Amino acid sequence: MTILVIAEHDNNELKPATLSTLAAATAIGGDVHVLVAGKGCEAVAQSAAQAAGVAKVLLADNDAYEHQLAENIGDLVVAIASDFSHILASATTTGKNFMPRVAARLDVNQISEVIAVEAPDTFKRPIYAGNAIATVKSDDAVKVMTVRGTAFDAVASEGGSAEVVALSEACDAGVSSFVKEELTVSERPELTSASVVISGGRGLGNGENFDILYKLADKLGAAVGASRAAVDAGFVPNDMQVGQTGKMVAPDLYIAVGLSGAIQHLAGMKESKIIVAINKDEEAPIFQVADYGLVADLFEAVPELEGKL
Known part of the structure; x- marks a missing residue:
């Protein structure tokens, strides 16, 4: 049994989500490629080779894959799928x-957002916005899966010595082309990898009021x-x-400010x-999942908290 993990990267660095996906692959058992x-992603391949549990790294370095276009990456994976x-x-x-x-393309069912491995x-x-957990058994010859990174502890990024x-x-499918990308540049950590996340809701009233969250975040490195x-x-x-239609996060500390706690979030x-x-x-649904709750006006509580840090 050989498992293929498709690395997520920006041609320079391996994204942390890949290490969590490797943890899921290790739980399945077998050789992990x-x-x-x-x-120009050889440095990424070398990083992947050092990750714990990796037996082999397959490096496809070509202009067609520079921007991770779905058509081109999909065709590549299908071309090598018979080995996995x-x-x-x-x-x-x-x-x-x-x-x-x-x-x-492989004519199999995709198993999405896997949060646990019970057997190979x-x-x-999760289904119904996480309100129920489904156990899925697949008889497909090839299991095609996406893994929710927040559900698995990342494997060690060093210690491995896989061959590349x-x-x-x-x-190159030739049916799509890269036009441009607009990236948000911030000195704060990425949402999906931050150990502390502060989120604001409609209670903040407008975008300018998010400044009080930014000040608190800068103090906490959040x-x-x-x-x-x-957002809407x-x-x-x-x-x-x-949220369900946004990013999945599982930080050590999550601070929800002026946020009611809809199921989607x-x-x-x-x-x-x-x-x-x-x-x-005090009746906001967010308090039902909170470990600590403060019933207070956020415009008073947040600046006070920021001032004491």
Whole structure:
């Protein structure tokens, strides 16, 4: 049994989500191979080779893979799929982009958002916005899966010594092309990898009021997120959204400010180690999942907290 993990990276660094996906692969058992597809990404392949539990790294370095276009990555994975019993990718925007294409091309069912491995053919995944957990048994010859990184502790990034093998396949579907990308540049940690996350909701009133969260975040070295309601209201950009239709986070500390706790939002953060809620509505659903709750006006409580740090 050989398992393929598709690495997530930016052609320079291996993303932390890949290490969590490797943990899921290790739980399945068997040899674990990692596919690194990109352009000028040899450093990423070397990083993957050092990760614990990796037996081999497949390096596909070609112009066609520079921007991780779903059509090209999908074709590459399908081309080498016959060598593997399981194909895993992180349940991130990138993984969700190409993995359904891989499953369709292989004519198998995709198992999405896996949070636990029960057996090589049996897995657990959340349904109904995380309100129920389904146990799924697959009889497909190849299991195509996305893994929720917040559910698995990342493997060690050092200590391995896997061989790196260059692939000659160059799969350019020719049906899509990269136009441009707009990246948010911030000195704060990324939402999905931060150990502390502070999220604001509609209770903040407008985008300018998020400044009080930014000041607190700078004191705590935290990332700043937002609820869907705050994003839909135009307070902040959608790359800050935490929730079922946003980013999944599981930090050591999650501070929810002016946020009611809709099911959509809870699905993306309730695996956090410690949850703190600040809301003036004592009936807000967020208090049902919070470890610590403060019923107070956020415009008084947050500046006071920031001032004492």
